[in-house]
Amino acid sequence: MAHTENEILEGLAEIVNEETGVATEDVKLEKSFTDDLDIDSISMMTIVVNAEEKFDVRIPDEEVKNLATVGDAVKYIAGAQN
Amino acid sequence: MSAPRSRVAVTGLGTVNPLGGDVASTWEAALAGTSTARTFDNDWKERYGLSVDFACQIVPGALDSLTRPESKKLDPSGQYAMVAARQAWADAGAPEVAPERLGVVVGTGIGGIWTTLDQWDVVRERGARRVNPYTVPMLMANSSAANISMELGARAGAHTPVSACASGSEAVALGMGMIRDGRADVVVVGGTEASIHPMTIAAFANIRALSGRVDDPQTASRPYDVDRDGFVLGEGAAILVLESEEHAAARGARVYAYASGRGMAADAHHISAPSPEGQASAIREAVEDADVAAQDIVHLNSHGTSTPLGDIGELNSVSTALGGITDQIVVSSTKSMTGHLLGGAGALESVFSVLASHHRLAPPTINIENLDPETPMRIAQDTPAELPGGDIAVLNNAFGFGGHDIAVVFTSA
The missing domain is CATH 3.40.47.10 (Thiolase/Chalcone synthase)
Structure with missing residues (x-):
């Protein structure tokens, strides 16, 4: 079953909260992981590893640097499903 | 002619250990003569065939002050050290000191053994991709010294003596040296360990170091008794704030004793x-x-x-x-x-x-x-x-x- 973009955003917000303490309601599509949410590179990799497991997708390392905002990540995960 | 050597004052204390989650409760329980050894409330003995199924574990709730993201980025040994360091720093009155005059020396015998073994399990059971990206910063022996130096903004140096069961005292000794050598005015020193794990217990048991008094764990640690038969594994951390006598005096700090x-x-x-x-x-x-x-x-x-x-x-x-x-x-x-x-x-x-x-x-x-x-x-x-x-x-x-x-x-x- 593919997840909707809304479900992915919710799931991602939970992961971000769990790993970094950022409130789930602050994890919005337009937010930048580094500039707005203050997430460092190791925490970003932790989020990626958890998101891969949660949504059963693969996010290659070379793609991670393109995921500047939460919206970028949601879009990538949605497209990578199936 | 060299300047007279600074005396080293002890101005702050912190600890989480089997007796207590802070200094006051630890001291009270110690004076009361409290045994903390208990049989594990898990299945390690049956599951792994451990010959020793007891230890002295830190008091419940001792780590409650850590946020969830903080504890996810620290091995248990690092969590103990961080909580103890925050206590000690507050106990010392959070001294104002220039970052380049503040040092950290925190030793450990083993380092992040839980993280090391947990993540090896992840590799074997779920594959390499699932390994926690924080694994290396968590398992490295210098993790506690590094994290405490970041917490306090200590830039005079962060060191980690690793000398098995002497590590914590070696940290005190090296911290004294930092002050005497003029490298720092304040040094946060101590030691930490979180190694109550089936592998560690098996290894210490097989070297015949542990007490085998499984029928009466509370009396197993009995130094100077004729029937003593080995040590009981404990865990926890303790941190002391060392400070040059001049620096302590200038800010009117309470001095518990001198590390002389x-x-x-x-x-x-x-x-x-x-x-x-x-x-x-x-x-x-x-x-x-x-x-x-x-x-x-x-x-x-x-x-x-x-x-x-x-x-x-x-x-x-x-x-x-x-x-x-x-x-x-x-x-x-x-x-x-x-x-x-x-x-x-x-x-x-x-x-x-x-x-x-x-x-x-x-x-x-x-x-x-x-x-x-x-x-x-x-x-x-x-x-x-x-x-x-x-x-x-x-x-x-x-x-x-x-x-x-x-x-x-x-x-x-």
Whole structure:
């Protein structure tokens, strides 16, 4: 079953909260992981590893640097499903 | 002509350990003679065939002050150290000190063993991609020193002595050196360990180091008892804030005691068996360095791990180093209550030594049913022993596998 973009955003917000303490309601599509949410590179990799497991997708390392905002990540995960 | 050496004051204390989640509750439980050894409430014994199924685990709730993201980025050993460091720093009154004049020295015997083994399980069971990206920063032995230096903004240096069960005391000794050498005005020192794991217990049991008293774990740690049969594994961290006497005085800090003398030696003898020469050499050096007379030493917080050979051997080494002047000494092995914190042991016992000097009370040694007749000194047995007023000195020893001998002398404030 593919997840909707809304479900992915919710799931991602939970992961971000769990790993970094950022409130789930602050994890919005337009937010930048580094500039707005203050997430460092190791925490970003932790989020990626958890998101891969949660949504059963693969996010290659070379793609991670393109995921500047939460919206970028949601879009990538949605497209990578199936 | 060189400037006179700074005296090193102890101005802050913090700890999480089996007796308590802070200094006050730890000291209260110690004076009450509390045993913390318990049988595990898990299936390790049946599942793995462990011959020893008990240890002294940190008190429940001791880590509640950490946020969830904080605890996810720290191995348990790093969590213990961080909580203890925050307590010690607050206890010292959060001194204002320039970052380049603030140092950290926090030792550990093993480092992040839980993280190491957990993530190896992840590799085997779920594949390499699932390994936590924080694994390396969590498992590295210097993790606690590094995280505490970041927490406090300490830039004079962050160091991690690794000398098995002497690590915590070596951190105290090296921190004294940072102040004396003029590298820092304030140094946060201590030790941590979180190694109550089936593999570690199996390994210590197979080297015949652990007590096998599975039927009565509460009395298993019994230093100086004729029937002692090994140590009981403990865990936790203790942190002390060391400060140059001038810096402490300038800000009107409360001084618990002075870290006045240190001795460090290596046995170069055997990987696990102690050597009386190395121990006596470290003790002699510490007493000379503190510039006190043997008669001034009224209390020994011993390494006393409850092993057949080690306990009496240590006391004989003390006697050798002090030229037989030991009648004034009352001995405590707090490991009878806390178990053996390995890399945290010397740090927690430094805290006990400082508190003993401050409160003029030697904590009790519990579980002695029949005192070993070879015991050459007076033991504070079952109840605390009062220490004299006036200027006094307290000796603390820590010895580690590998032949690491550390002795520290604390003097009253």
